[in-house]
Amino acid sequence: MLPVMKTPENIFLIGPMGVGKSTIGRQLASMLHKEFRDTDHEIESRTGVDIPTIFDIEGEEGFRKREATVLDELTTDTNLVLATGGGIVMREENRKALRRGFVVYLAANIDTLVERTRRDKNRPLLQNTDKRKKLEELMELRDPIYREEADIIVETDGRSAKAVAKEIIDQLQAA
Numbered sequence: 001m002l003p004v005m006k007t008p009e010n011i012f013l014i015g016p017m018g019v020g021k022s023t024i025g026r027q028l029a030s031m032l033h034k035e036f037r038d039t040d041h042e043i044e045s046r047t048g049v050d051i052p053t054i055f056d057i058e059g060e061e062g063f064r065k066r067e068a069t070v071l072d073e074l075t076t077d078t079n080l081v082l083a084t085g086g087g088i089v090m091r092e093e094n095r096k097a098l099r100r101g102f103v104v105y106l107a108a109n110i111d112t113l114v115e116r117t118r119r120d121k122n123r124p125l126l127q128n129t130d131k132r133k134k135l136e137e138l139m140e141l142r143d144p145i146y147r148e149e150a151d152i153i154v155e156t157d158g159r160s161a162k163a164v165a166k167e168i169i170d171q172l173q174a175a
């Protein structure tokens with residue numbers, strides 16, 4: 001008989017913009033028969049507008065409040081793979097909420113992030129600015145926190161979503 005695969009109830013994906021949290025999360029959820037959710041999509045569906053519009057009207061602070069509310073709710077849900085916005089780890093209340101589940105840091109080097117966000121129009125923090133410089137600044141601040149909060153760290157450079165999802169599953173079972 002095949003061994004029953006035991007995985008944590010909820011898996012939370014953290015990491016920078018452009019690392020592929022949504023694509024990898026969807027893949028992982030389907031492989032583990034879990035529901036896929038995404039904090040940014042949840043905020044968009046609740047407000048009925050996109051993230052840039054929220055930043056325009058309410059500023060980053062307004063967005064962060066909505067993000068914290070959504071995270072608090074989703075992290076108490078069950079059988080979930082949750083992709084989170086890249087800035088979520090900056091608030092202590094969010095870090096606490098993330099500890100309700102198994103946290104995976106999806107890591108990538110700056111070149112990969114620049115490439116993956118090159119044509120992006122949907123991330124307010126990367127508009128009208130030098131994307132590489134901004135991503136470097138954010139990573140300098142956030143990378144140590146992603147590492148601190150992660151139960152496991154998985155490198156994504158040059159790998160398909162499927163390969164990354166498989167590695168997450170292997171590491172989950174080893175953890």
Ligand code: S3P
Pocket residue numbers: 015016017018021040051084085086087088122123124125
């Ligand atoms: C942000 C990342 C975005 C989104 C918002 C702010 C950030 O999510 O939440 O634009 O601060 O890094 P993704 O990481 O899914 O791009």
